[in-house]
Amino acid sequence: MNLGLAGRTALVTAATRGIGLAIARSLAAENVRVVIAARTKDDVERVAAELHGSGVPAELTGEEGCRAAVEACQGRLDILVNNLGLRAGTGWADTGVTQFEQAMAGNLYPAARLSLLALPLMRERGWGRIVVISSVFGRESGGAPAYNATKAAEISFATALAREVGRQGITVNAVAPGSILFPGGSWWRRREADPAGIAAFVERELPLGRFGTAEEVADAVTFLCSERAALINGACLPVDGGQSRSNI
Template identity: 50%
Template sequence: MDLGLQDKIVLVTGGSKGIGRAIAKSFRDEGANVVITARGKEELDETAHQLGAFAIAADLTRPEERADVIRQVVEKFGTIDILVNNVGGSNGGAIVDTDVRLFEIAMDVNLYPAIDLSKQVVSLMKNKGTGSIINISSIYGREAGGKPTYNAAKAALISFTKALANEVIPFGIRVNGIAPGAILHSTGNWQKRMEKNPDKIKQFVESEIPAGRFGTVEEIAHVVVFLASEKASWVVGATLNVDGGQSRSNF
């Protein structure tokens, strides 16, 4: 299916590995011009070389570096058609054992870059009357599971997605989200857990994922490129579970 993404300008945060890398590759496969950003310059540059993408090393927890990323993309390509807010991470443990500062850090990593970058690209997209923003959250933004710091930040991201979507759809800008379940890839936490305790992880998959396996990064990426395309023109403010049936929520 031709998704009509040829020559679109796409910015993917956290694009050097895992889900972000797969998203960037899927957009490149559709003929888009892709910019990836992450903190680790060496890995970022290697990924950009492999994919034929443009790399900008940046720490997106810093407002000045977020602004500089947008500036560099606009200087090189003139605009941004699609923003994928994928950068994120988790920390801490049980709430009573976790310092409040770790909750703040979780917001700094998972929420505030998405808010700030979205606000900046909206001003560009309004001028064109079109654009797409995709936020990568988690099924644990909707239900218990995982680390509370991460859950809180991802829940806020889902709420932000809906609120911004309603504000900007009159200008032709669509904002949506993806809530992945357990995704296995070589640099992810599930891979580390599997290597540490394969029997426990096998039992988790059998009991918690109705599809009977982990998801792949490509399965997330395929949904992202669809949502970003005009084939999903009537999808506004949604955060779609992509989880093999893992989520226990009804929405």
């Protein structure tokens, strides 16, 4: 299948590790010019060099960093992958309004800011792809309350924006990964701390009997960004091996 992505320009946020890095690599393999953004300058430079792309060190929880990321695309932005996702609080015992505000600042707000900044550049060319990386916990209850609320809000944001911009050649979709394991990531650290507990979790909750990989999420995202996915708009695609229990 020819994905028709060669020559496009993509901005992938939080792309020096984990799912974001895998997405950036997957798009670069399709000859997309990739621009990445994350906070740590050395990591941004290393990954940008690996991908023959470019990068900008940016704190993406604020307006300034989001503007810098879009400016780094130098006037052309066809694909935006809103991958940044930050947790705040773990359960109701350590979750209050502050954690809800922090979670919004690390999930929905950067996705909304960056999308609104990217849209004029996409409209100029009459083509665009926006993907928001949500979570299975945006589709159903479970996990951390503030994080979950923002992941659900991201899906709602993607669906609402999709209806607005579809006629302009721009699609907007959400992707809902299940539990994804990669070296140094959150599940990796949890497994290091509690191998037996995580083995039981895998047995109980993951129908494939294993975690997902960042590359498996990246493949789905790259397809959604492609010419071949033109009819997919306003969708939320679970990439979770059957982990989620939601019927919708």
